[in-house]
Amino acid sequence: MEREWMAGGTAAGGGIEIVGLGGVRRAPAARVRAACEGLVALAVVGDSPVTEQDLRGLLPAVRAGRWAELTRWPGSYWVVASDGRQHFVSGDLAGIRAVYYTPHQEGTAWASEPGLLGRPLVPDLPLLAARLAAGEHHWPHHSTYEQIPQVPGGSGLLLAPGAPPQLVDIAGVEPAYELREGAERFGRAFTDAVQHRVRAAGAVVGADLSGGLDSSAAVVLAAGVGTVHAVTYTDGYTSGEDMAFAARVAEHTAARHTLATGSAEQLPFGFPPGQPTGAEPVLEAAMYAMDTAYLHPVRGLPLHLTGHGGDIVLDASSSCWVRLLQDGRRREAHRQVVAFARLRNTAPGPYWKALKNAAALGHSGSLVRAAEALERGPVTTQATVAGWSWCRLGAGASWLTAAGRHQVAVLLRQAARHRRQPELADEFDQWAALRSSGASARGWTPYAEKLVVRPVYPYLDNEVVRAAFAVPALARRGLVSYKPLLQAALPQLPDWLTSRRSKGSFTAQRIAGLARHQGLLDKLIMSSPLAAGGLIDHAAVRVALAQAARGQSATVIADLHQLIVTCWWLTSQTAAKEVTAC
Incomplete structure (x- = not known):
């Protein structure tokens, strides 16, 4: 199938290769099925039992711009379509099949890996610090790199000549009610x-x-x-x-x-x-x-x-009780919270208070409150509070420098203004x-x-x-x-x-690993771009690392885990660039 798609690509093992802005062709290990009638074309790339006949049956949906209908086959795959004027591309709802994009002199280039977009890959250090401090959930449109947006799971990318890139909703969840x-x-x-x-x-x-x-x-x-x-x-x-x-x-x-x-x-x-x-x-x-x-x-x-992924689709968090409060079903929410606490032999009071606060603030309000806390000064590590929160400043926030707190606060306020995410807690x-x-x-x-x-x-x-x-x-x-x-x-x-x-749980393994590798990890964090760039305070992290390695502070292990792999990844990226330059 030859079609004037915008640029796209993937690593070997599953996706799309591109030559300039020309026709899409499959990578060596990828499976591609395609159908076209005149200027209308549709392709599925990846793991799906879809047939060419199935694709032909959905060419009318391509003509009509019913993009979500193109993503309802079994499996995990990318979809690429064109109605002759507009081009549509999407990955899966979870984002395993990612789509990245960036401005190009002839329009918008997209790819399934950022390295195929033809521009320098510069890690976004403030964003990485923000994800560490406040959670990764507030910037789904951002990739790890500067100036390279990412299509969030549940959305597709629509490209038309002379128009800016548009994200379209492809979630398509039909409520079952019970x-x-x-x-x-x-x-x-x-x-x-x-x-x-x-x-x-x-x-x-x-x-x-x-x-x-x-x-x-x-x-x-x-x-x-x-x-x-x-x-x-x-x-x-x-x-x-x-x-x-x-x-x-x-x-x-x-x-x-x-x-x-x-x-x-x-x-x-x-x-x-x-x-x-x-x-x-x-x-x-x-x-x-x-x-x-x-x-x-x-x-x-x-x-x-x-x-x-089983935990995500089979279970739900206590955000569902925040949703009850948002819907005005306070009595039912309180009954369930008390029952939950009693089953686990914990006091329902703190749990209930946390959920009420979450319902009152909403997502945007919680981001603003977190930004205000960072702007006031150093953040102490919050004790683990039973109950769900839109944005909890974790141990990572206590490791930020003043410059780091400022930059993370800016990103939180930006996310609060854009309001791109659901304001219903469970969603x-x-x-x-x-x-x-x-x-x-x-x-x-x-x-x-x-x-x-x-x-x-x-x-x-x-x-x-x-x-x-x-x-x-x-x-x-x-x-x-x-x-x-x-x-x-x-x-x-x-x-x-x-x-x-x-x-x-792997908590015991992680504590043992921190103890075994403590010295090397301390040096890794100290020499990382996050510390060298003045975003995190290495001395504060060193104290937390030593305590966790002794098993004295299990509550910070998740944040330490994220920080360590981020520092290792950044250091490896820097080393790879130096080798390439040589």
């Missing part, structure tokens, strides 16, 4: 997302099997139509309960099961030589040694199933969490390529996300049962699995 109504739809979508891939592979497929509900459900469905080689990581810090459930799932499904036992060499934050860098910092970068160890047995298989939270999960999967792509693993994320497929988000967050937020949507949608899962209430 759990029972939406569960059947979700069950069909998720089952198809897993099983169509396994059938298409026609061979043994790999799968993560942590013992949690999400990966276990994927393995059960996959084993129903194919042969699965499941892999599990364990070490001296791993939950014994997780291992017991993983072994029981493997036995139940007759899946081949390989248990990889890690040592001190696999602890987080080691950053072994030869580790890929990628186009953006990603938390999984700290776990590369662990990934290398446990994924080795499934190298080279046609696909590798994961449970990544904001689920889309923010979805994009974060998608960014994590997207950022792991270079690691997967290095490890010769082809990960798929069935929980993050468009139709799976739509089916899950159609069920109200309040219905997905189980008080008594855990992840009630999964149990209702897949009644064939064994009761001993869906009745599990606990969830494993």
Whole structure:
């Protein structure tokens, strides 16, 4: 198919190549299906069972500009379309299939990786500091680089001659109103997302099997139509309960099961030589040694199933109770909050107060309040407060210098003025969490390529996300049962699995990794562009790092994790540029 698309591209393994502003063609490992009639054209690039006949059936939607209709096939893919005048491109709702764009002398260039846009890649240091201090959710339109916007998950990019780039909504969530109504739809979508891939592979497929509900459900469905080689990581810090459930799932499904036992060499934050860098910092970068160890047995298989994203689509946060307050359903919100607190033997008062404050402020108001707190002076690390917040200044905010606080406050005020995100708490939270999960999967792509693993994320497929988000967050937020949507949608899962209430954690591994690598991490942070550029106070971080390495301050570990991988990524970027210059 030859068409005058605007520029686009991707790394090997899944997307689009471009030559100038000419015709789109597939990368060596990509699958492209296309159809056209005259000037009207449509292409799907990536992992989907869509056929050319399916595409031809939607050419009328291209002519009419019904862009969201082009994103409703199973799988994970990019869509590129043209009606002869306008050009449309989108990735998936989660943002695994990213789209970046920038002004070009002949219009707007777009690409699936920022490095293919033909302009210098300059990391946006104030934005990275802001994400560390206030969360990553407030700037979904910004990429990691200066002057390179990103199409946020749930949107597509529409380009027309002589007009600025336009973002169009492609979310297309049709409310189900209750759990029972939406569960059947979700069950069909998720089952198809897993099983169509396994059938298409026609061979043994790999799968993560942590013992949690999400990966276990994927393995059960996959084993129903194919042969699965499941892999599990364990070490001296791993939950014994997780291992017991993983072994029981493997036995139940007759899946081949390989248990990889890690040592001190696999602890987080080691950053072994030869580790890929990628186009953006990603938390999984700290776990590369662990990934290398446990994924080795499934190298080279046609696909590798994961449970990544299951927490986002199957569950909901306490933002659903803020939504009740926003809707004026105060009594119902209070009843649920009290019941939730009692189940966990905690006092409901602080929880209730936090939720009321969130409902009163809204997203924009919370951003302004956070900016004001930064402008007043140093921020102390807030104790973990039960309850949801639009914008909580975490430990990262306490590490900012005066210059850093000023620049982050500016970005927060800008985000508050633009009001590009939902003002309903549950909608904001689920889309923010979805994009974060998608960014994590997207950022792991270079690691997967290095490890010769082809990960798929069935929980993050468009139709799976739509089916899950159609069920109200309040219905997905189980008080008594855990992840009630999964149990209702897949009644064939064994009761001993869906009745599990606990969830494993890598906190112990992270503490051990911080202790093992403390000296090297301290030097990494001190020499990073964030410290050298005067945005973070290395002395403040050093104190937090020492406390966390001793296990004295577990509440800051998540922020330390993000800071460390950001500093490592920035330092690696700088080193790569120096090598290229030589």
